[in-house]
Amino acid sequence: MKTGDQTPLICYQEMTRASWRQFRPTTDGHVAAVSVDRRSQLALMDRRPSPSEIYYRPPAGVYWVDVSVHHAMLHLELPTAEGVFAFRAAIDVAWRISDPVRAVKDGVKLCEPIYRPFLERKLRDMSQEFEVGSFADAERHINTYFADRAVDLPSGVAMVRCIVKLAPEDSARNHIQQRTFDRHKAERRNAEHKAHLHGAELQHDWNTTAHGLAMQSLAHGQETAAVEQRHREELEQQRIAHYTSALQTGGIGVLALQLASSPADVSEVVQIMLHQKQLDLESARDVLNTLMEQRLITRRDVQDVMAPISKVIADRLNPTASLAHREPLPELAAPPVGPVGQVEESEGLDEDESDHD
Template sequence: MTTSHTPVDHDPVQTVRTLQRFEFIRNRPPVSADRALVFITASGQTLSYLPNQQPTRGELVSKNFRALYEVETAYRHLTLEHRLPSKGDAFFFHAETDVTWRVLRPDLVVERGIRDVRTLLEPKLLALMRQQTRLFHIEQSAAAEAAVQDALTLAQPCEPDGIEVTCAVRLSLDQKAIEQYAALRGVSYAKEYAETEHSLDLLRLQQQQRLTEDRSRFYATMLEGDDIDRWALHLASNPQDIPLALEGIRDDQREAAANQVAIVERMLDAGVLEDHMMEDAARVAVSSLKSRLADAAAGRTRKKPLYREKNDAAALEMGGSDPEQQQ
């Protein structure tokens, strides 16, 4: 009697058949490039034949085979996804593992009754990966991924069962860890930005303070000079005020001369200076100062202010008389 088996997605055994005593006297078992034949004898012994090792007719008759398992030896693929804990178990990595497997020992697969490679493989992979990821913090996903990959490559978890397994692992953060880590990074960036703004404000304040100190020293130096220096400083920034500057300088000179005359007069009135104590040159100086003061009071200086000269010249050009003559 012959029975067939419908395999699950990850079942290495494709077909199971019950054999009659002389079933292969006339017909040979099927041959396939990616399937091995595993026979069970009446005594329970297991004999396997790879695709390039088919049994002879004599073996088929003499061994008294009672069952035949067709085991696939081609490469098969599956994808596994897991949540793996990070150090401290507060956050989790999201692991996506691409698994490639194939049967190397068909006899072991049949003897151990392996009908679902995923069921066999997944617990072993999960234990290995969890052991590695717990050594790393959640932000160390790259290092954790490399450690998991190395551990799986060295372990070969299904080799004792006659199955070769190759794994490619990709680790990332799960959604909760992404949100938390993004929030932490946002706080860090905000802190750095605030520190930078504070440094800039402090730099601006220091620059403003240095500028104020420089200005203070400059103005203090200028104020220690005479009136000519101060007027020069003013005209450097306001050249349009040249007429005003000239008039101001002349006013200062007239005021100084008047002050000198007043001092001498007070000294004379107080009798501090006797006539015989004054030299002729001093009398001449006093007389000259009095004359200059009188001229200044009457508006008659030796050099008229620049703006008055311009006004008088304009009046003459228009055919008028000299303003001083009119006075």
Template structure:
């Protein structure tokens, strides 16, 4: 592998002199040099072996072609995708003559006039596909374009074997690109922050909506439960009152024993209402002659026993106790009063009795 000097020609022409090359001075081909002979008819012959003794008789000239591998260092200004910015490229190319006959025909002396335009054209096509900030990717693409398996044939028998490029930026372009990269990075960070904030806000809104819906469901369930309990209590009280009206008072007393006086007052008021109703009904019946005198004593006894049995459930003392049923004309509208006796045993009331002798004069008093 040689770094060829510009003054050294790639192809050297040697005129054939019959007297000198018949027995001696017959150049032999090697790995780094090829021999191309030009016969008298103008045909070129690439010989891979030394011409035998006396074999030069039919040739006019000999071309010694340099076929060794050479390295050429070049510099280019390559465009980027934006076309306004350029890569500063340092190129190292490996090349050699792969067609000695073509090199001899075209009298190749220097590879630069052929090699440089070809390399620049290929490199520009590759670099123009990349933005200015992606120089590393452009370098890899250039190396792949000149891979050894992709040997590129150039004019005059030359071939490019491999090419490596190092891309850089001038100071002004580098400063501009640095600012642009920082701006793009800041934009990406801001966009990510906004996206994250949007996701968090959406999650909070969804959570708040779930929480509100849960509260509404709980409130609805609570109201439904209260309504069901109210209906259940109504059905329970209706059932209890259907069996016995006093069951409601018993439940009140069981829930709050401190309401005993209130419960007793309610019982006494209820009995007083019953007593007043019975007394008024009996007076009305007597007034209109709906009952006989003989039935009055039985009705009084029955009413007295019913009321006495009801009042016997709670120790009470009626004050004042009536001695006899008052006459309709002299009856009073004042309600009976009762006093709760906590320690006194329950005592039935004495039944009310009329005198056995009830004459017609007494009937006038009732009327």
């Protein structure tokens, strides 16, 4: 392989009969021999001429054509899809003369004017499909197209390989870098925003759960308190009903048994009993006073009634006598004896009236 076009591709050599006798075709494959006769007819020589050809039709000369593979580097600027930026392309081209006769006929001296226009036109068409930021995709697309593909060019030249490396120009590179930095910043801000939102959602879920637990605990507490309150009220109603029944029926034994099981109710029940007895005494006294005032009864009429009333008054004034087996109760104020005095006064009035009669 050779690099560049440093040596002539085609060399001409005049031939005589003596030269033809010593002529041997090359067998290394790097050089091809093209003969030209006196009528300028070209022919590829792949064998030694016969004696008759040497004596009767000897060629006028021989063109030695270099058919080995050559390498060349090209640097091109290729347009992008935006139109304002460009790719910088470094192209490694491998080429050779595939048709020596055609190359001799066209007088090929340099191959770059042959393959360069083709590559420039083809690469420009392909690069315009990609934006400047997609230079890697454009490079991969171009190399895939030329991979293991030999392209026949004019004048017997063939391009056997093409490898392209693309890079954005300096201004485009700065633009891509800044755009990449901005995208990274946006992605970082977006990630931070998502993390903040996720934390807020977690906190909201936690607050909602805590609120639900608090409300549930409060509801349970209220329900428990309501149940306990209803239970206390039911027990209180039962005790009140029991005490009321005992007071109304005079079941002192039953009342004492109940108070023995609930010592805390003793004082309250005793006060209720005293209050009830006080009401009974006041009611009886009011009845007698009313009868006396209306002169419906006299002292003689109430003598049979006064004895039991006096006993009741005495019992009311000393209630501990009937409850000697219980703890002493607080002393009560003696009820007024107004009705008895009024009865005695009424009796005196009756006696005076009788005497007057």
